[in-house]
Amino acid sequence: xxxxxxxxxxxxxxxxxxxxxxxxxxxxxxxxxxxxxxxxxxxxxxxxxxxxxxxxxxxxxxxxxxxxxxxxxxxxxxxxxxxxxxxxxxxxxxxxxxxxxxxxxxxxxxxxxxxxxxxxxxxxxxxxxxxxxxxxxxxxxxxxxxxxxxxxxxxxxxxxxxxxxxxxxxxxxxxxxxxxxxxxxxxxxxxxxxxxxxxxxxxxxxxxxxxxxxxxxxxxxxxxxxxxxxxxxxxxxxxxxxxxxxxxxxxxxxxxxxxxxxxxxxxxxxxxxxxxxxxxxxxxxxxxxxxxxxxxxxxxxxxxxxxxxxxxxxxxxxxxxxxxxxxxx
Ligand SMILES: [Zn+2]
Ligand SMILES: [Zn+2]
Numbered sequence: 001x002x003x004x005x006x007x008x009x010x011x012x013x014x015x016x017x018x019x020x021x022x023x024x025x026x027x028x029x030x031x032x033x034x035x036x037x038x039x040x041x042x043x044x045x046x047x048x049x050x051x052x053x054x055x056x057x058x059x060x061x062x063x064x065x066x067x068x069x070x071x072x073x074x075x076x077x078x079x080x081x082x083x084x085x086x087x088x089x090x091x092x093x094x095x096x097x098x099x100x101x102x103x104x105x106x107x108x109x110x111x112x113x114x115x116x117x118x119x120x121x122x123x124x125x126x127x128x129x130x131x132x133x134x135x136x137x138x139x140x141x142x143x144x145x146x147x148x149x150x151x152x153x154x155x156x157x158x159x160x161x162x163x164x165x166x167x168x169x170x171x172x173x174x175x176x177x178x179x180x181x182x183x184x185x186x187x188x189x190x191x192x193x194x195x196x197x198x199x200x201x202x203x204x205x206x207x208x209x210x211x212x213x214x215x216x217x218x219x220x221x222x223x224x225x226x227x228x229x230x231x232x233x234x235x236x237x238x239x240x241x242x243x244x245x246x247x248x249x250x251x252x253x254x255x256x257x258x259x260x261x262x263x264x265x266x267x268x269x270x271x272x273x274x275x276x277x278x279x280x281x282x283x284x285x286x287x288x289x290x291x292x293x294x295x296x297x298x299x300x301x302x303x304x305x306x307x308x309x310x311x312x313x314x315x316x317x318x319x320x321x322x323x324x325x326x327x328x329x
Contacts (some may be wrong), residue, residue, distance in 0.1 A: 016071075016097030025069040026090055026101045032061050033068045034107065035166050037114035039121075049114035051158055054083065056237060058107060062088075083107065116161040116180075125166040125178040127185035127218040131192075132174040134226040135264075142196065142224055143175055149178060149191050153184050160184070166216055182234045189220040197259070199223045226264050229327050232271070232317075233262025244328045251319035254299040266310035268274045274318065284318065292316040 002008065005022075014022070024146040033059055035044035042049040043057035052060070057243035058079075060090045068074065074092040084107055113121075113301065116147050131138060131146055150165055157163040161183035167175040179185040182245045201221040208215050227233045231242050238257065256258035274288025279301060286307055294309070296318045301320065309318040 010095065012095050014095075014176070016093070019071070020097075020099050020101075021092055023069060025094060025099065026103075027067040028062065028103060029043045029065055029107055030104070031106050031108055032058065033064060033110055034058065034061055035112050037112050037117055037321050038111045039117040040114060044112060044114070049161075069094070069313050072099070081107070114161075116164060119162065119180060120164040120166060123166055124162070124180055125177045125217070126162065127182040127220065129177040129185055129189055130174060130219060130221045131177065131220065131224075131271035133224040136226055137316055138174050138224065138230070142269070145195070145234065146175070146177070146188070146192055146222075149195075150179070150188050153188055153191075155283060157181075157184060175284060185218065185220055189222050192222050194311060195245065197225050199225070225262070227259075227262050228268070230268030230324065231262075232266045233259065234265050234312070235262040239265065241319065241323055241327075243323075243326045249321065249326060250325055251317060252295065254297065265312050271308040271310055273321070274302055274307050274309055276301060276307060276318075279303060286316070286318050292317070294318045 001010060001013065001057040002183045003010045003018055004013050006015060008015050008017075019025075032266070036042070037044070037049055040049075043052045045057060048298050062079070067081050072092055074090060076089070076091045078089045079086050080089075086105050086107060087102060088105065089100065089102045091101065093097065096279045099127060107286050129146075131143065133139075133142070152165045154165065160181060163184060166178040166180060168178070179188070190197050193200050197220075201223070203219045203221070204216045205219070206214055207217040213263050227242050229242050229244065230253065233240050233242060233248070237253060238250045240257055240262060241251055242248045242257060242259065242262070248257055249255070250257050271290050274286040274290075278285035279296065282296050283295050284301060285291070286294050286309060287307065292309070297319065306321040307318040308321050308324060309316055311317075
């Protein structure tokens with residue numbers, strides 16, 4: 001058979017080349033519009049704001065907008081441009097003929113604030129994390145670590161439309177973190193609790209109605225324990241050197257123990273240093289800033305051992321200095 005138009009040998013009445021002249025095999029609009037949130041830079045793709053690179057968002061829109069003739073089998077589709085003006089080259093096959101097309105389009109970006117950013121700028125929050133410490137001020141590392149945990153959690157749920165930190169308030173007694181999502185707030189509170197042995201108290205407060213449903217705000221009071229690593233605490237009849245979160249060493253028996261609510265007897269920086277100058281069956285004599293007699297520990301000690309000591313009321317207590325090597329970094 002010969003092509004009716006050009007006379008070339010073809011299986012069809014009109015060959016591919018001639019069909020390409022008669023019918024538009026490719027249609028791409030001259031302007032491709034992308035919608036991007038000016039704040040978080042997410043692109044709106046099929047009605048949803050997502051974290052996409054510009055090129056991916058552009059391709060997605062091109063795929064949605066391009067019209068291809070059903071007989072055109074595309075082998076290659078390329079775009080070249082500078083973020084604004086583009087040339088496209090499409091090559092493929094129609095009725096066994098190789099065809100190449102090219103054309104131009106322009107990319108425009110329209111701004112639209114996404115739901116997440118508009119909530120955030122509207123001061124939306126579902127939960128407050130109240131960061132506090134028992135009988136002492138919060139340490140800088142505790143605050144820094146909490147901020148880091150919050151940002152990590154928000155990063156993990158970047159497409160969650162409530163994943164933002166609305167505001168942070170510094171108060172006399174600690175820090176308040178306002179979070180868009182109460183579930184994220186809960187995860188943050190739990191993580192701090194696991195890492196630092198902080199106690200959590202959760203409370204809910206009715207804050208009106210949203211879409212006809214009662215809307216509650218949750219407060220997570222997260223309280224760091226008074227004791228810190230290196231402190232000596234008193235708990236259930238034992239004096240314990242705190243070596244880690246919720247862990248310590250009984251200074252008289254040398255046993256490793258778990259901690260709950262130890263009462264601080266001496267802060268690490270208050271511990272004195274001395275040397276054992278005498279040992280008998282029940283007592284040791286220590287010489288340092290003070291000379292004193294203390295109860296002999298259940299483990300082996302000898303004259304010349306270096307010790308750390310503290311006082312509880314009238315009594316002195318001492319333990320080997322190397323115990324402090326067990327305090328985790
Ligand atoms: Zn032809
Ligand atoms: Zn946004």
